[in-house]
Every structure is written in structure tokens, then in C-alpha cells.
Amino acid sequence: GEDVEQSLFLSVREGDSSVINCTYTDSSSTYLYWYKQEPGAGLQLLTYIFSNMDMKQDQRLTVLLNKKDKHLSLRIADTQTGDSAIYFCAERFDTGNTPLVFGKGTRLSVIA
Amino acid sequence: NAGVTQTPKFQVLKTGQSMTLQCAQDMNHNSMYWYRQDPGMGLRLIYYSASEGTTDKGEVPNGYNVSRLNKREFSLRLESAAPSQTSVYFCASRDGRAGGYEQYFGPGTRLTVT
Numbered sequence: 469g470e471d472v473e474q475s476l477f478l479s480v481r482e483g484d485s486s487v488i489n490c491t492y493t494d495s496s497s498t499y500l501y502w503y504k505q506e507p508g509a510g511l512q513l514l515t516y517i518f519s520n521m522d523m524k525q526d527q528r529l530t531v532l533l534n535k536k537d538k539h540l541s542l543r544i545a546d547t548q549t550g551d552s553a554i555y556f557c558a559e560r561f562d563t564g565n566t567p568l569v570f571g572k573g574t575r576l577s578v579i580a
Numbered sequence: 581n582a583g584v585t586q587t588p589k590f591q592v593l594k595t596g597q598s599m600t601l602q603c604a605q606d607m608n609h610n611s612m613y614w615y616r617q618d619p620g621m622g623l624r625l626i627y628y629s630a631s632e633g634t635t636d637k638g639e640v641p642n643g644y645n646v647s648r649l650n651k652r653e654f655s656l657r658l659e660s661a662a663p664s665q666t667s668v669y670f671c672a673s674r675d676g677r678a679g680g681y682e683q684y685f686g687p688g689t690r691l692t693v694t
Contacts, residue, residue, distance in 0.1 A: 476620070499681060510584075510670055510685035511623075556622065558683075565611045565630035565674075567638065568683055572622035 472571035474557055479577045486544040488574045490557030493538060497559040500533060501568065502542045505554040514542070514555070544576075552578045582606055584686035586671050592692045593661045601656040601689050603671030611674045612654035613683070614638075614646060616667040623670065629654055661693045 471493045480486045492500070498519050503511040517524045517531045517540075524531045530543040544551055554575050558568040587602045605612065613628040615638075625638030629648040643665060645657045654673075658665060671686040 501683075503685075510687045511672075512685070513682045516681055565628075567613055567625050567628050570615075570623040572620065 472557055472559055472569055474555075474571040474574045476572065477575050477577070479579060480547050482547060482549060482578055482580050484547055486542075486547045486551065486576055486578075488542045488544075488555050488557075488576065490540040490542075490571055491538055492540065492557070492559050494559065494561065495535070495538065496561055498562060499560045500531075500540050501556075501558040501560070502529075502531065503556040503558060503570075505556065505573070507553075511556060547576075547578050549578045549580055552576055584671055584673055584684050586669075586686035586689050588689060589687065590690050592694065593658075594694055595662060597661050598657070598659050599661065600658075601669055601671075601691075602653070603655065603686060604653045605671075605673040605684070606652065607673060607675075607684065608651065609673040609675050609684075610651070612648065613672040613674075614644075614654070614656045615670045615672065616640065617670060617688075618667050626656065626669075661691075663693045665691065666693045667691060 473491045501516040502514040504514045505511045528545045532541045554573040556573045557571040560568050584605045610631045614626040615623040617623050624640045626644050627646040629635045632651045635646050647655045669689045672683050674683040
């Protein structure tokens, strides 16, 4: 079955690292995504990782994928107040048109 | 290049009224999607269109209809609005071919049904 789980809330202090976790149940996922939603806006793609990769780094963002445990994480280094948003994990099962399956989102609050 | 556009941005309806939410994309994408977002529920797929001329139900299709008017446009219709349809509605599009990694989202339509 298709299910993506995330914790709903995370609070960190400005300058600390944030780690947002996600678990998924379908081992046939081909791509896994992290989207960011700022207040009153749509979703924007932050980064994605292919299922045959373990790690991807992009500036302050590090994505780790543990396929054995079906666990995906997003680490934001030096978290800033502008990082306050809802972060969605999503998975995709093939290379075609299959819709992405989204988690419920993690609301990150950054305390100055 | 506007990406994905949605109209209207806000709408208030009375129970039983009908309306159509419009969505258009200018990226020549094959696939288009309608989601609703409710607090604590994340994004739930209502309908999608893998390509022009096809539509499929998602997780929560009841009370909605869709039309893929052409490759650019994908509309969502509420025939008889109910308070349970109060939500934020997002349209999205994706290339759909192998390598079409990113799904692009519109800014959303905030609908209130009283």
C-alpha cells in the first residue's frame, strides 16, 4: 500500500540544524521528494532523490535515504527564520504519470 | 512563463451552489492534478489527467467533476457545494515522461462553503 508518514510539528532555534523525517511503505518507489510550503502559498520543490541513491546534498540541504528501513530525512543546516514553513515528503512509483503520494506535512517553526 | 495559474484565488459559496475552478499551465506538460489541502490531512488527490483526453479519480473524487479542456487547461467543478468542501484547492502539472521529476503547483484557491 501507499502511505507516507511524517511527524506534524518541529521547533528549532535559529542557527541550529533541523531534521525532518519521513517513512514510506512502498519499496517500489522510484523517486522521493521534499516540497516546501510557505504560508498562503503553493508547494515548491526543494529537492528530490532517486531511489538508488543514499544521500544528496544541495547547499544547506542534505537528504538521506535508508531504503532498508524505508526512511527519508531532510536536514537543514544553520536554520533561518525564513525556513519556517510546512515541509512535505512525497513518493513516486514509476517514471510515468502516476501521481505523487504526499505525507501530511511537518510544520517547522524557527525560534529566533 | 507563468507556470501554473489558478482562478479564482478566493471564493465563498452557499451550500448547493455550483462553481468551476480553473487551472492552466504554460509548460507543455502532459499530466495535470487537482488536490485539496485540509488542516492535519495534508494533500489529497481529487482527480488527475495523465494526458489530454484522459481523466482518473484520485483519493477523494466524490462531489467533484473535472474536464481536461486541452493540454493547457484542467478545470474542477463542484456541482452542489457542501460545507465539507471548504478547503484550499491546488492544481499541479508535471511533464509525465521519464525524467519529468518536478511537479509544479499553482498558488491555490481558497474556497469557503457556508
